[in-house]
Amino acid sequence: MESTAPYAISATDRSGLIVIVEMLFMSWMIMVSLIRLYMRLAINGPVQIDDWxxxxxxxxxxxxxxxxxxxxxxxxxxxxxxxxxxDLKRAGEGVYAANLLFLAGHGAAKISICLLLKRLGRQRNYLLFTKILLGMVTAWSIASILAVALSCFPQYQLSMAQNCTNLGIAWKSITAFDVITDIVTFGLSIFLVWGIQMRWKEKATVIFAFGTRTPVIVLIILRQTYLDRSLFHSDPSLHLSDALIATAVILHYSIMVSTVPCLKPFVIAFNTGWGQGITNSNGEHPYFTPTGKSASTTQSRAYTMNQREEDETDLDAARLSQDSQNSQQLIIHQTREWTVEEEYEMHSIENRI
Structure with a gap:
């Protein structure tokens, strides 16, 4: 018997559970995205391409x-x-669109992390690896969307149609490359701080910030397990609910953890100046280059250190006139001033390649 509630949770109706997970994680995701937008507009802007x-x-x-x-x-x-x-056809069309949007959103979040890693690094080999990873993730995102879009038409998503048998193979391939790219991304975060002179505690903070994405790997594998059980089930609408819930968690969590490296603990530890780290006396946010030198966040700046040393020499002056009754000494203060200027320029990553 059909439940009177619009959404219910029972052995034959899991629509309520899907709605709860989708709405809950979406609300968290929106809040985190708004926090990132506020940070970029009011604290440590401007908005970069990884933010977009x-x-x-x-x-x-x-x-x-x-x-x-x-x-x-x-x-x-x-x-x-x-x-x-x-309605088999209408429900299938919704699943079809949801899958494509999942891949687009998840792929954009992965690309954001790759762009952030690329923007942080300075070493030639590191930048080369980030370029390769960025190309892999971009190609994976486009290929995944095309594979799911062409493997099975919308009206057949929840049916046993023979022309959708390639859908299972497509999802397995997508999952495999998804896991590989996430593992490589985490490895690059280790490479980012490995050669930098900083305390191990600070390095661990940076690695942990990017490592918050590693649970996605487990969720991706779990989602594929649910898909294998439900794609060609006799009652796919009901048994696909577990895969849909895992999909929602992966999508929203993937976007949220993309903002974690931009938060204050990471910025203070890495102190690169693109966050809201320690401010100097001029109100600017300094950062430290990999060599440990300090530079400005907004532009390449020169700093001047002035050293003054005064040597006083008392010279006896000759009498101005022989009729003068009082002797007078003329004291000359000689001030020597040295100005030492050292300039540290932070070029954009594109100019360093």
Whole structure:
């Protein structure tokens, strides 16, 4: 018997669980994205390209939730025998759109991390590796969207149609490359701080900031396990709910952890100046180059150290006139001033390659 509640949680109706997870994680994701936007506009701007990629991913994530909610209104998450609103075609179209938006949002979040790593590094080999990783992630995102879009048409997403047998192979390939790129991304975060002269505690802070993304690897593998069980099940609408929940968690969590390296603990530890770290007497945010030298965050600046040393020499002056009754000494103060200027320029990453 169909439940009177719009969304329920039971053995034959998991629509309520899908809605709770989608809305809860989406709300967290939006708050984190707004925090990042505020940081860039009011604290440590300007907005960089990696920030824009996170904001684009957030838009895709919100659209993903909308398509899932539309599919649920047509019976997604409910058993076919228990739902009077079950529409195989409409629900399949919603799942189709949700999958494409998931890949677009998840891919944009991964690209954002790659761009951030590229912007932080200065070593030639490191920059080369980040370029290769960025190309891999971008190619993976485009290829994944095309593979899912062409492997199975929308109306067949929840059916046993023979022309959708390639969908399972496509998802396995997507999952494999997704895991590989996340592992390489974490490895680059270690490479980023490995050769820098800083305390191990600070290095661990940087690695932990990027390492918050590693749980995504477990979630990706778990999601693939659920997909293998439900893609060609006799009641796919109900059994696909576990995979949909895992998809929602991966998407929103992936976007949220893309902001973690931009938060204050990471910025203070790495002290690169693109965050809101320690301020100097001029109100600017200094950073330290890999050689340990200090430079300005907004532009290449020169700093001047003035050293003054005064040597006083008392000279007896000749009498101005023989009729003068008082002797007078003329004291000459000689001031020597040295100005030492050292200039440290921070070129953009593009100019250093």
């Amino acid at each position: 990629m996170v904001f684009v991913a957030s838009v895709f994530a919100v659209a993903h939730v909308g398509t899932v909610m539309n599919a649920i209104s047509h019976g997604l998450g409910r058993s076919q025998d228990e739902s009077s609103v079950w």
